[in-house]
Amino acid sequence: MLNIKKTILMLIALMVACIALYAAPAMAHGEKSQAAYLRMRTLLWYDVEVSTVKLEVNEELTMTGKFYWFYDWPNNIAKPEVAFLNIGIPGPVFVRKASYINGVSGTNSTRFDIGETYEFKVILKARRPARIHMHALMNVKEAGPLIGPGRWVEVTGNQADFTNEITTLTGETIDLETYGLENAVKWHIFWGVIAAAWLLYWIFQGPILIPRYKKVKLLNEDADDMISPTDRMVGLVMLIGTFVVVTWSYFNAYQEFPITIPLQSGQITIPALPDAARGVTAEVVDARYRVPGRALEYTLKVTNNTNSPIKLGEYTAANIRWMNPEVSVALPADSHDPVASNGLSYEGGAVMPGETKLLKVTCTDAAWETYRLAKLIYDPDSRFGGLVMFFDEEGNRSVIAIGGPLIPVFI
Numbered sequence: 251m252l253n254i255k256k257t258i259l260m261l262i263a264l265m266v267a268c269i270a271l272y273a274a275p276a277m278a279h280g281e282k283s284q285a286a287y288l289r290m291r292t293l294l295w296y297d298v299e300v301s302t303v304k305l306e307v308n309e310e311l312t313m314t315g316k317f318y319w320f321y322d323w324p325n326n327i328a329k330p331e332v333a334f335l336n337i338g339i340p341g342p343v344f345v346r347k348a349s350y351i352n353g354v355s356g357t358n359s360t361r362f363d364i365g366e367t368y369e370f371k372v373i374l375k376a377r378r379p380a381r382i383h384m385h386a387l388m389n390v391k392e393a394g395p396l397i398g399p400g401r402w403v404e405v406t407g408n409q410a411d412f413t414n415e416i417t418t419l420t421g422e423t424i425d426l427e428t429y430g431l432e433n434a435v436k437w438h439i440f441w442g443v444i445a446a447a448w449l450l451y452w453i454f455q456g457p458i459l460i461p462r463y464k465k466v467k468l469l470n471e472d473a474d475d476m477i478s479p480t481d482r483m484v485g486l487v488m489l490i491g492t493f494v495v496v497t498w499s500y501f502n503a504y505q506e507f508p509i510t511i512p513l514q515s516g517q518i519t520i521p522a523l524p525d526a527a528r529g530v531t532a533e534v535v536d537a538r539y540r541v542p543g544r545a546l547e548y549t550l551k552v553t554n555n556t557n558s559p560i561k562l563g564e565y566t567a568a569n570i571r572w573m574n575p576e577v578s579v580a581l582p583a584d585s586h587d588p589v590a591s592n593g594l595s596y597e598g599g600a601v602m603p604g605e606t607k608l609l610k611v612t613c614t615d616a617a618w619e620t621y622r623l624a625k626l627i628y629d630p631d632s633r634f635g636g637l638v639m640f641f642d643e644e645g646n647r648s649v650i651a652i653g654g655p656l657i658p659v660f661i
Protein backbone atom coordinates (compact mmCIF):
# COMPACT_ATOMS: atom_id res chain seq x y z
CA MET A 251 0.00 0.00 0.00
CA LEU A 252 2.69 2.43 1.08
CA ASN A 253 4.75 1.55 -2.00
CA ILE A 254 1.90 2.40 -4.39
CA LYS A 255 1.41 5.77 -2.67
CA LYS A 256 5.14 6.43 -2.86
CA THR A 257 5.26 5.49 -6.54
CA ILE A 258 2.32 7.76 -7.38
CA LEU A 259 3.86 10.66 -5.46
CA MET A 260 7.16 10.14 -7.23
CA LEU A 261 5.46 10.06 -10.62
CA ILE A 262 3.64 13.30 -9.85
CA ALA A 263 6.89 14.92 -8.71
CA LEU A 264 8.59 13.73 -11.90
CA MET A 265 5.77 15.12 -14.06
CA VAL A 266 5.90 18.51 -12.34
CA ALA A 267 9.66 18.59 -12.76
CA CYS A 268 9.37 17.73 -16.46
CA ILE A 269 6.75 20.43 -17.09
CA ALA A 270 8.78 22.98 -15.14
CA LEU A 271 12.02 22.17 -16.93
CA TYR A 272 10.63 21.80 -20.43
CA ALA A 273 11.00 24.91 -22.54
CA ALA A 274 10.03 25.00 -26.19
CA PRO A 275 12.82 26.22 -28.49
CA ALA A 276 12.42 29.90 -29.31
CA MET A 277 11.84 30.46 -33.03
CA ALA A 278 11.98 34.21 -33.00
CA HIS A 279 14.36 35.98 -30.74
CA GLY A 280 12.59 38.79 -29.07
CA GLU A 281 12.34 41.27 -31.88
CA LYS A 282 8.63 40.77 -32.57
CA SER A 283 7.66 41.58 -29.01
CA GLN A 284 9.43 44.95 -29.10
CA ALA A 285 7.26 47.98 -29.84
CA ALA A 286 6.82 48.60 -33.59
CA TYR A 287 7.71 52.31 -33.43
CA LEU A 288 10.88 51.43 -31.53
CA ARG A 289 11.99 48.93 -34.16
CA MET A 290 11.28 51.32 -37.02
CA ARG A 291 12.84 54.43 -35.45
CA THR A 292 15.99 53.35 -33.67
CA LEU A 293 18.59 51.32 -35.47
CA LEU A 294 18.00 50.46 -39.12
CA TRP A 295 20.14 47.61 -40.40
CA TYR A 296 20.80 46.81 -44.04
CA ASP A 297 23.18 44.82 -46.26
CA VAL A 298 23.59 42.27 -43.46
CA GLU A 299 25.31 39.12 -44.77
CA VAL A 300 27.00 36.04 -43.36
CA SER A 301 29.95 34.49 -45.16
CA THR A 302 28.60 30.96 -44.67
CA VAL A 303 25.58 29.27 -43.08
CA LYS A 304 27.13 25.84 -42.55
CA LEU A 305 30.50 25.25 -40.95
CA GLU A 306 32.46 22.99 -38.63
CA VAL A 307 33.82 23.58 -35.14
CA ASN A 308 36.97 25.77 -35.37
CA GLU A 309 35.94 27.25 -38.73
CA GLU A 310 35.30 30.97 -39.03
CA LEU A 311 32.27 32.95 -40.11
CA THR A 312 32.16 36.64 -40.92
CA MET A 313 29.04 38.74 -40.51
CA THR A 314 29.02 42.10 -42.25
CA GLY A 315 26.48 44.85 -42.73
CA LYS A 316 25.55 48.45 -42.17
CA PHE A 317 23.43 50.24 -39.63
CA TYR A 318 21.89 53.68 -39.57
CA TRP A 319 20.91 55.54 -36.36
CA PHE A 320 17.49 56.94 -37.17
CA TYR A 321 17.43 60.76 -37.24
CA ASP A 322 14.04 60.99 -35.47
CA TRP A 323 15.13 59.01 -32.40
CA PRO A 324 12.22 58.39 -29.98
CA ASN A 325 12.36 60.67 -26.94
CA ASN A 326 11.74 57.92 -24.42
CA ILE A 327 14.68 55.79 -25.58
CA ALA A 328 18.22 56.52 -24.41
CA LYS A 329 20.56 57.84 -27.10
CA PRO A 330 23.52 55.66 -28.14
CA GLU A 331 26.04 57.39 -25.91
CA VAL A 332 27.39 54.00 -24.81
CA ALA A 333 26.66 51.19 -27.24
CA PHE A 334 28.17 47.81 -27.89
CA LEU A 335 28.08 45.85 -31.14
CA ASN A 336 27.07 42.32 -30.22
CA ILE A 337 25.86 39.11 -31.81
CA GLY A 338 22.61 37.52 -30.69
CA ILE A 339 23.22 33.80 -30.22
CA PRO A 340 22.28 31.34 -27.45
CA GLY A 341 25.56 31.40 -25.50
CA PRO A 342 29.01 30.88 -27.00
CA VAL A 343 28.06 28.60 -29.91
CA PHE A 344 30.65 30.87 -31.52
CA VAL A 345 33.40 32.89 -29.92
CA ARG A 346 34.04 36.35 -31.28
CA LYS A 347 37.58 36.63 -32.60
CA ALA A 348 37.28 40.25 -33.69
CA SER A 349 34.77 42.94 -34.51
CA TYR A 350 35.18 46.16 -36.46
CA ILE A 351 33.06 49.25 -36.93
CA ASN A 352 34.23 51.29 -39.93
CA GLY A 353 37.50 49.40 -39.62
CA VAL A 354 38.04 50.36 -35.97
CA SER A 355 38.11 47.59 -33.36
CA GLY A 356 34.75 47.15 -31.63
CA THR A 357 36.08 45.35 -28.57
CA ASN A 358 34.89 48.13 -26.28
CA SER A 359 31.70 50.13 -26.21
CA THR A 360 31.40 53.04 -28.58
CA ARG A 361 29.52 56.32 -28.86
CA PHE A 362 27.47 56.75 -32.03
CA ASP A 363 25.94 59.78 -33.71
CA ILE A 364 22.23 59.91 -34.43
CA GLY A 365 21.55 60.30 -38.15
CA GLU A 366 24.77 58.58 -39.20
CA THR A 367 25.59 55.31 -40.93
CA TYR A 368 28.29 52.84 -39.95
CA GLU A 369 29.41 49.51 -41.33
CA PHE A 370 30.44 46.54 -39.27
CA LYS A 371 32.30 43.27 -39.56
CA VAL A 372 32.32 40.54 -36.94
CA ILE A 373 34.59 37.50 -37.17
CA LEU A 374 33.34 34.46 -35.27
CA LYS A 375 34.84 31.04 -34.66
CA ALA A 376 32.51 28.05 -34.31
CA ARG A 377 32.72 26.38 -30.91
CA ARG A 378 29.70 24.14 -30.29
CA PRO A 379 27.62 22.04 -32.74
CA ALA A 380 24.16 23.61 -33.01
CA ARG A 381 21.66 25.06 -35.44
CA ILE A 382 21.01 28.61 -34.36
CA HIS A 383 19.36 31.79 -35.55
CA MET A 384 22.16 34.32 -35.43
CA HIS A 385 21.31 37.99 -35.18
CA ALA A 386 23.29 41.15 -35.51
CA LEU A 387 22.66 43.01 -32.28
CA MET A 388 23.41 46.40 -30.75
CA ASN A 389 23.28 46.88 -27.00
CA VAL A 390 22.53 50.47 -26.09
CA LYS A 391 23.03 51.47 -22.48
CA GLU A 392 19.68 52.26 -20.81
CA ALA A 393 17.81 51.50 -24.06
CA GLY A 394 18.35 47.75 -24.32
CA PRO A 395 19.09 45.42 -27.21
CA LEU A 396 18.35 46.62 -30.75
CA ILE A 397 18.03 43.48 -32.81
CA GLY A 398 19.23 43.25 -36.39
CA PRO A 399 18.45 40.70 -39.09
CA GLY A 400 18.92 37.00 -38.29
CA ARG A 401 20.24 34.04 -40.29
CA TRP A 402 19.99 30.32 -39.63
CA VAL A 403 23.51 28.98 -39.17
CA GLU A 404 24.50 25.36 -38.56
CA VAL A 405 27.66 24.26 -36.80
CA THR A 406 28.72 20.62 -37.10
CA GLY A 407 31.59 18.67 -35.56
CA ASN A 408 32.67 18.09 -31.99
CA GLN A 409 33.05 20.67 -29.26
CA ALA A 410 35.99 18.71 -27.80
CA ASP A 411 38.00 19.69 -30.89
CA PHE A 412 37.52 23.40 -30.24
CA THR A 413 40.62 25.46 -29.54
CA ASN A 414 40.89 29.18 -28.96
CA GLU A 415 44.60 29.87 -29.14
CA ILE A 416 46.16 33.29 -28.79
CA THR A 417 49.72 34.48 -28.39
CA THR A 418 50.27 36.94 -25.56
CA LEU A 419 52.64 39.92 -25.75
CA THR A 420 55.03 37.95 -23.58
CA GLY A 421 55.32 35.42 -26.41
CA GLU A 422 53.40 32.59 -24.83
CA THR A 423 50.73 30.73 -26.82
CA ILE A 424 47.73 29.76 -24.71
CA ASP A 425 44.33 28.16 -25.29
CA LEU A 426 41.70 30.49 -23.82
CA GLU A 427 39.21 27.62 -23.67
CA THR A 428 41.10 26.03 -20.75
CA TYR A 429 43.70 28.59 -19.70
CA GLY A 430 43.91 29.13 -15.93
CA LEU A 431 41.09 26.71 -15.22
CA GLU A 432 43.24 24.18 -13.36
CA ASN A 433 44.78 26.89 -11.19
CA ALA A 434 41.37 28.39 -10.32
CA VAL A 435 39.96 25.00 -9.35
CA LYS A 436 43.09 24.12 -7.31
CA TRP A 437 42.98 27.29 -5.20
CA HIS A 438 39.24 27.11 -4.60
CA ILE A 439 39.54 23.51 -3.41
CA PHE A 440 42.53 24.39 -1.20
CA TRP A 441 40.71 27.20 0.67
CA GLY A 442 37.50 25.16 0.79
CA VAL A 443 39.37 22.31 2.53
CA ILE A 444 40.93 24.75 5.04
CA ALA A 445 37.50 26.21 5.85
CA ALA A 446 35.95 22.75 6.22
CA ALA A 447 38.82 21.59 8.47
CA TRP A 448 38.34 24.59 10.78
CA LEU A 449 34.62 23.86 11.02
CA LEU A 450 35.10 20.12 11.55
CA TYR A 451 37.70 20.73 14.27
CA TRP A 452 35.10 22.60 16.36
CA ILE A 453 32.30 20.16 15.57
CA PHE A 454 34.46 17.38 17.03
CA GLN A 455 35.42 19.49 20.07
CA GLY A 456 32.25 18.54 21.89
CA PRO A 457 28.85 20.06 22.37
CA ILE A 458 27.62 22.58 19.84
CA LEU A 459 24.53 24.77 19.64
CA ILE A 460 21.99 24.19 22.45
CA PRO A 461 24.16 22.03 24.79
CA ARG A 462 26.99 24.51 24.36
CA TYR A 463 24.71 27.47 24.96
CA LYS A 464 23.47 25.82 28.15
CA LYS A 465 27.04 25.17 29.26
CA VAL A 466 28.00 28.80 28.64
CA LYS A 467 25.05 29.87 30.81
CA LEU A 468 26.07 27.42 33.52
CA LEU A 469 29.76 28.38 33.60
CA ASN A 470 28.82 32.06 33.42
CA GLU A 471 32.03 34.07 33.90
CA ASP A 472 34.24 31.01 33.52
CA ALA A 473 32.80 30.16 30.09
CA ASP A 474 36.13 31.02 28.45
CA ASP A 475 37.57 27.91 30.11
CA MET A 476 35.69 25.83 27.52
CA ILE A 477 38.34 26.90 25.02
CA SER A 478 41.43 24.89 25.85
CA PRO A 479 45.05 25.93 25.26
CA THR A 480 45.14 23.39 22.40
CA ASP A 481 42.15 25.12 20.82
CA ARG A 482 43.93 28.45 21.06
CA MET A 483 47.06 26.95 19.55
CA VAL A 484 45.07 25.51 16.62
CA GLY A 485 43.50 28.96 16.08
CA LEU A 486 46.90 30.63 16.07
CA VAL A 487 48.34 28.09 13.61
CA MET A 488 45.35 28.66 11.31
CA LEU A 489 45.74 32.44 11.51
CA ILE A 490 49.47 32.52 10.87
CA GLY A 491 49.20 29.74 8.26
CA THR A 492 46.60 31.71 6.30
CA PHE A 493 48.79 34.84 6.27
CA VAL A 494 51.82 32.81 5.23
CA VAL A 495 50.00 31.04 2.36
CA VAL A 496 48.41 34.29 1.11
CA THR A 497 51.75 36.16 1.17
CA TRP A 498 53.72 33.29 -0.33
CA SER A 499 51.20 32.66 -3.14
CA TYR A 500 51.06 36.39 -3.89
CA PHE A 501 54.80 36.57 -4.47
CA ASN A 502 54.79 33.22 -6.25
CA ALA A 503 52.10 34.44 -8.71
CA TYR A 504 54.03 37.67 -9.20
CA GLN A 505 57.15 35.71 -10.03
CA GLU A 506 55.30 33.45 -12.44
CA PHE A 507 53.48 36.33 -14.20
CA PRO A 508 55.72 39.39 -13.80
CA ILE A 509 53.93 41.35 -16.56
CA THR A 510 50.20 41.85 -16.02
CA ILE A 511 47.88 44.69 -17.02
CA PRO A 512 44.55 45.89 -15.63
CA LEU A 513 41.33 45.13 -17.50
CA GLN A 514 41.22 47.29 -20.60
CA SER A 515 38.08 49.36 -20.83
CA GLY A 516 37.10 52.79 -22.05
CA GLN A 517 35.31 54.17 -25.00
CA ILE A 518 36.17 55.35 -28.46
CA THR A 519 34.28 57.49 -30.93
CA ILE A 520 34.26 56.19 -34.46
CA PRO A 521 33.82 58.55 -37.42
CA ALA A 522 30.69 57.81 -39.49
CA LEU A 523 30.53 56.72 -43.12
CA PRO A 524 29.96 59.37 -45.80
CA ASP A 525 26.32 60.19 -46.54
CA ALA A 526 24.69 57.44 -48.58
CA ALA A 527 21.96 59.70 -49.97
CA ARG A 528 24.20 60.88 -52.85
CA GLY A 529 22.19 64.03 -53.46
CA VAL A 530 18.74 62.48 -53.38
CA THR A 531 16.26 63.82 -50.83
CA ALA A 532 12.95 62.28 -49.88
CA GLU A 533 10.35 63.26 -47.32
CA VAL A 534 7.06 61.74 -46.32
CA VAL A 535 4.09 63.93 -47.26
CA ASP A 536 1.50 61.65 -45.71
CA ALA A 537 1.36 58.02 -44.62
CA ARG A 538 -1.41 55.56 -43.75
CA TYR A 539 -1.84 51.93 -42.87
CA ARG A 540 -4.96 49.83 -42.79
CA VAL A 541 -6.24 48.26 -39.57
CA PRO A 542 -6.62 45.34 -39.97
CA GLY A 543 -4.47 44.91 -43.02
CA ARG A 544 -1.05 44.41 -44.38
CA ALA A 545 -0.53 47.54 -46.43
CA LEU A 546 1.54 50.59 -45.66
CA GLU A 547 0.94 53.49 -48.03
CA TYR A 548 2.87 56.72 -48.16
CA THR A 549 3.51 59.63 -50.46
CA LEU A 550 7.12 60.71 -50.91
CA LYS A 551 8.32 64.07 -52.15
CA VAL A 552 11.55 63.18 -53.92
CA THR A 553 14.19 65.49 -55.34
CA ASN A 554 16.90 64.08 -57.56
CA ASN A 555 20.09 66.11 -57.51
CA THR A 556 22.18 63.43 -59.21
CA ASN A 557 22.79 63.43 -62.95
CA SER A 558 20.97 60.19 -63.68
CA PRO A 559 17.26 59.21 -63.50
CA ILE A 560 16.43 57.28 -60.32
CA LYS A 561 13.78 54.72 -59.40
CA LEU A 562 12.60 53.45 -56.03
CA GLY A 563 13.83 49.89 -55.47
CA GLU A 564 13.39 49.13 -51.79
CA TYR A 565 11.92 50.22 -48.50
CA THR A 566 13.29 48.63 -45.34
CA ALA A 567 12.25 48.99 -41.70
CA ALA A 568 12.43 46.75 -38.65
CA ASN A 569 14.62 44.29 -40.63
CA ILE A 570 11.84 43.75 -43.19
CA ARG A 571 12.60 44.52 -46.82
CA TRP A 572 9.92 45.45 -49.35
CA MET A 573 11.44 45.09 -52.80
CA ASN A 574 10.39 46.54 -56.14
CA PRO A 575 11.52 43.66 -58.41
CA GLU A 576 11.56 45.91 -61.49
CA VAL A 577 14.40 47.88 -59.91
CA SER A 578 16.07 45.75 -57.25
CA VAL A 579 15.86 42.00 -56.72
CA ALA A 580 16.37 40.22 -53.40
CA LEU A 581 15.18 36.84 -52.20
CA PRO A 582 14.75 35.65 -48.61
CA ALA A 583 18.02 34.09 -47.38
CA ASP A 584 16.11 31.45 -45.38
CA SER A 585 12.71 30.61 -43.90
CA HIS A 586 12.92 33.40 -41.31
CA ASP A 587 14.20 36.20 -43.51
CA PRO A 588 11.40 38.73 -44.06
CA VAL A 589 12.10 39.82 -47.61
CA ALA A 590 8.99 40.72 -49.59
CA SER A 591 10.53 40.18 -53.06
CA ASN A 592 7.49 41.68 -54.70
CA GLY A 593 6.21 43.82 -51.85
CA LEU A 594 6.78 47.35 -53.08
CA SER A 595 5.06 49.17 -55.90
CA TYR A 596 4.72 52.86 -56.62
CA GLU A 597 3.18 55.37 -58.95
CA GLY A 598 5.25 58.13 -60.47
CA GLY A 599 8.00 56.33 -62.39
CA ALA A 600 11.56 57.61 -62.64
CA VAL A 601 12.65 60.89 -61.10
CA MET A 602 14.72 62.81 -63.64
CA PRO A 603 17.91 64.72 -62.73
CA GLY A 604 16.96 68.04 -61.13
CA GLU A 605 13.32 67.04 -60.83
CA THR A 606 11.11 67.09 -57.71
CA LYS A 607 8.02 64.93 -57.77
CA LEU A 608 5.56 63.02 -55.63
CA LEU A 609 5.67 59.23 -55.56
CA LYS A 610 2.76 57.19 -54.20
CA VAL A 611 4.27 54.10 -52.56
CA THR A 612 2.49 50.94 -51.40
CA CYS A 613 4.28 48.33 -49.29
CA THR A 614 2.35 45.10 -48.91
CA ASP A 615 3.38 41.86 -47.26
CA ALA A 616 2.31 39.43 -44.56
CA ALA A 617 5.46 40.43 -42.67
CA TRP A 618 3.73 43.69 -41.68
CA GLU A 619 1.37 41.46 -39.70
CA THR A 620 3.65 38.54 -38.69
CA TYR A 621 6.40 40.88 -37.49
CA ARG A 622 3.71 42.81 -35.66
CA LEU A 623 4.38 46.22 -37.16
CA ALA A 624 0.58 46.36 -37.36
CA LYS A 625 0.74 46.57 -33.55
CA LEU A 626 1.74 50.21 -34.01
CA ILE A 627 -1.89 50.83 -33.11
CA TYR A 628 -0.93 49.99 -29.50
CA ASP A 629 2.14 52.23 -29.42
CA PRO A 630 2.12 55.61 -27.67
CA ASP A 631 3.80 57.27 -30.64
CA SER A 632 2.22 56.50 -34.01
CA ARG A 633 5.17 57.53 -36.14
CA PHE A 634 7.13 55.33 -38.46
CA GLY A 635 10.54 55.31 -40.03
CA GLY A 636 12.66 53.38 -42.45
CA LEU A 637 15.08 53.60 -45.31
CA VAL A 638 14.17 54.03 -48.95
CA MET A 639 16.68 53.01 -51.60
CA PHE A 640 16.77 54.61 -55.02
CA PHE A 641 18.77 53.21 -57.91
CA ASP A 642 20.00 55.01 -60.99
CA GLU A 643 20.43 53.42 -64.39
CA GLU A 644 23.94 52.20 -63.57
CA GLY A 645 22.67 50.55 -60.38
CA ASN A 646 24.20 53.15 -58.02
CA ARG A 647 22.23 53.23 -54.83
CA SER A 648 21.09 56.20 -52.75
CA VAL A 649 19.88 55.42 -49.24
CA ILE A 650 17.59 57.96 -47.57
CA ALA A 651 15.95 57.80 -44.17
CA ILE A 652 12.29 58.72 -44.14
CA GLY A 653 9.76 59.00 -41.36
CA GLY A 654 6.76 60.82 -40.05
CA PRO A 655 3.31 60.38 -38.53
CA LEU A 656 1.55 57.20 -39.62
CA ILE A 657 -2.22 57.43 -39.56
CA PRO A 658 -4.32 54.28 -39.20
CA VAL A 659 -7.28 53.81 -41.56
CA PHE A 660 -10.12 51.77 -40.13
CA ILE A 661 -12.49 51.40 -43.07
Ligand SMILES: [Cu+2]
Pocket residue numbers: 277278279383384385400
Ligand atom coordinates in the same frame (compact mmCIF):
# COMPACT_ATOMS: atom_id res chain seq x y z
CU1 LIG B 1 16.02 34.90 -34.41
